[in-house]
Amino acid sequence: MSDLSYHKVRNAAVAPPDGCPVDHEFSPYSPRYIANPYAWLQQKRENEPVFYSEELQYLVVTRMEDVEEVFMNSEVFSSENVQNPVFSICDEAAEILAAEDYNPVAVMSNRQQPDHTRIRKYTQAGFSGRRMRVLEPIIRQRTEDLIDGMLAAGPPVEWVGAVGNPLTAETIFRLLGFPEKDDEQVKAWTNNRLEFTWGKTDKETQIQVAKSLLAYWRYVVDYVEMRRADPADDFTSELLAAHAENPDDLGYNEVQSVVYGLSFAGHEIVRNLISNALLCLLGERHNWTALCDDPSRIKDAIEEVLRFNSAQTSWRRVTTRDTEFRGYKLPKGTQVFLSLASANHDPRLFDNPERFDMDRANLRKHIAFGRGIHICLGRLLAKLEVRIVLELLTRKVPSLRLVIGQEQTFYPNFSFRGPKTLYLAWDE
Numbered sequence: 369m370s371d372l373s374y375h376k377v378r379n380a381a382v383a384p385p386d387g388c389p390v391d392h393e394f395s396p397y398s399p400r401y402i403a404n405p406y407a408w409l410q411q412k413r414e415n416e417p418v419f420y421s422e423e424l425q426y427l428v429v430t431r432m433e434d435v436e437e438v439f440m441n442s443e444v445f446s447s448e449n450v451q452n453p454v455f456s457i458c459d460e461a462a463e464i465l466a467a468e469d470y471n472p473v474a475v476m477s478n479r480q481q482p483d484h485t486r487i488r489k490y491t492q493a494g495f496s497g498r499r500m501r502v503l504e505p506i507i508r509q510r511t512e513d514l515i516d517g518m519l520a521a522g523p524p525v526e527w528v529g530a531v532g533n534p535l536t537a538e539t540i541f542r543l544l545g546f547p548e549k550d551d552e553q554v555k556a557w558t559n560n561r562l563e564f565t566w567g568k569t570d571k572e573t574q575i576q577v578a579k580s581l582l583a584y585w586r587y588v589v590d591y592v593e594m595r596r597a598d599p600a601d602d603f604t605s606e607l608l609a610a611h612a613e614n615p616d617d618l619g620y621n622e623v624q625s626v627v628y629g630l631s632f633a634g635h636e637i638v639r640n641l642i643s644n645a646l647l648c649l650l651g652e653r654h655n656w657t658a659l660c661d662d663p664s665r666i667k668d669a670i671e672e673v674l675r676f677n678s679a680q681t682s683w684r685r686v687t688t689r690d691t692e693f694r695g696y697k698l699p700k701g702t703q704v705f706l707s708l709a710s711a712n713h714d715p716r717l718f719d720n721p722e723r724f725d726m727d728r729a730n731l732r733k734h735i736a737f738g739r740g741i742h743i744c745l746g747r748l749l750a751k752l753e754v755r756i757v758l759e760l761l762t763r764k765v766p767s768l769r770l771v772i773g774q775e776q777t778f779y780p781n782f783s784f785r786g787p788k789t790l791y792l793a794w795d796e
């Protein structure tokens with residue numbers, strides 16, 4: 369695989385920085401962290417805000433000011449590691465991804481300058497405010513159909529399977545232009561990527577996901593070729609038109625790779641954000657009632673969900689050279705775990721951070737979408753989807769509630785947080 373390959377599947381070990389506290393217990397995969405990352409992070413943020421995790425072999429950064437500083441210094445703290453499996457994958461899975469025709473390249477989240485900005489400028493229009501206004505009625509209609517289906521089936525309902533998952537998958541698939549008939553197959557291929565890249569999985573899962581990634585890449589290659597011959601009103605056709613106009617500036621393989629990457633970036637994380645929003649809002653009834661009484665507050669509520677219970681709790685960087693950070697000498701190649709969850713609960717910025725408060729004056733100061741040149745491309749789309757869901761639910765079913773006694777389980781992983789299932793009920 370070339371240096372630009374989308375996933376690099378082998379990690380080189382780098383010694384912990386001299387003098388940096390080493391934590392032998394901290395683990396985003398542990399039941400303690402999965403149950404409540406915020407309590408553990410709070411204690412670290414106050415006592416050892418920068419430390420080295422023995423399990424991850426990453427430097428962990430927990431305060432807002434520090435996380436921001438790393439994000440803003442993309443020259444020293446590169447994002448080239450963000451799509452690599454956290455743990456090296458087994459030989460058999462690596463072999464599958466060594467197939468000659470498996471050649472997606474880093475295009476945005478893991479691409480470095482100056483190429484990152486060159487490629488990103490072609491993708492901006494697809495996610496602009498103007499484009500969101502065009503998409504809104506289409507997403508609203510599909511959301512309404514799914515919610516009506518759920519209401520017709522009667523309570524209780526398992527939200528993630530009934531609405532959250534199909535809605536967010538289909539939204540990004542329609543934006544890319546994939547034919548509806550392929551939805552189930554594409555969902556199956558793209559489903560397990562989370563475990564593969566950010567989980568700590570067994571050999572069997574790695575092999576199965578590697579096969580899915582290869583099959584999905586081959587699908588993308590055929591699909592982009594089909595769109596080249598038969599353009600439509602979709603984001604893929606727009607990228608292809610940009611490529612046709614500027615073939616030396618936006619490569620064909622880069623178009624394929626943007627399509628490949630976006631189906632992951634835009635799906636499960638939005639599903640999780642919607643579930644987390646329902647947990648925050650229905651978990652404390654006065655929040656839900658406030659939105660039912662005054663839906664104009666939904667936008668503020670979404671910002672507070674992004675701060676309080678974000679769907680993305682961490683992200684990564686790696687040092688491009690020897691450097692110094694908060695008094696520690698970091699060798700080149702030091703991997704960094706940026707705790708967005710911790711930064712979003714930093715009391716230096718947010719008063720009473722463990723309280724969900726959609727009236728807080730600075731609720732837009734969260735770092736849920738990152739900062740700097742790699743700031744989330746899809747943030748308007750994510751907010752649009754959750755806003756439409758909340759507008760429809762508060763209007764159609766104000767008696768919505770969480771089914772009592774259910775326990776949330778989460779996928780153990782390095783970066784993303786959202787319940788596997790969410791049972792809802794309402795008055796009929």
Ligand code: HEM
Nearest residue numbers: 476477633634641680736737738739742743744745746750
């Ligand atoms: C709850 C929803 C979402 C959250 C919390 C989120 C969060 C993030 C974060 C933290 C980053 C990294 C920023 C950095 O490295 O500095 C990012 C980057 C990115 N996100 Fe999102 N994201 C969400 C939804 C989406 C959606 C819906 C899409 C597209 C359909 C998307 C596409 C991307 C892309 C392409 C990047 C890389 C941008 C670049 O490197 O230039 N995201 N996102």
